[in-house]
Amino acid sequence: MRARYRHSAPELDTAPDSRRGNESLCSIELLNLRNAWGDEMKDRFGCRSFLFIGLLLLSCGTLLLAQDSAGQNPPASDNTKVNQRDRNPNEPTADQQAESRSDRDLTQQIRQAITADKTFSTYAHNVKVITQNGQVTLKGPVRSEDEKQAVEAKAAAIAGEGKVNSELTVKPKS
Secondary structure, three states: OOOOOOOOHHHHHHOOOOOHHHHHHHHHHHHHHHHHHHHHHHHHHHHHHHHHHHHHHHHHHHHHHHHHHHHHOOOOOOOHHHHHHHHOOOOOOHHHOOOOHHHHHHHHHHHHHHHHOOOOOHHHHOOEEEEEOOEEEEEEEEOOHHHHHHHHHHHHHHHOOOOEEEEEEEOOOO
16 A cells, blocks of 8 residues: 655655655656546546536426426416406405404304305305405305305305395306
């Protein structure tokens, strides 16, 4: 096994050596150290470059696939009219829900009654319930006229007759 020198490369270049035979051995050892260091750096940077390029190509490919699949399936529904209706300041929206305890409790009771009925569609379970000063507004799509009447009846049973304003729309399965 060869002994390793604890000198840096510049020190080995200029280190004085009184024995003539060791000059060539010192020069050979210096070249070996430089070559080993150079090969190690080439391997280290070569591997990193290869991994970086591979990762870059993989992410570009994934991005292209995501863009292709997104462009093929445009949204099926256009809810622009609904959004325009909700921009009207006179129309109640969920963010206008009153903060009074009685309005929040009434909204919670109606929401629980609607979601507890497992015969309703997912659309009916997601109906917006907005209560302002005891007046309840129901908004959103349901699957059928029967479902619309059932949701309205549940809300009226809890809030009271004449206290429910229905803005439910029927949207059958397409």
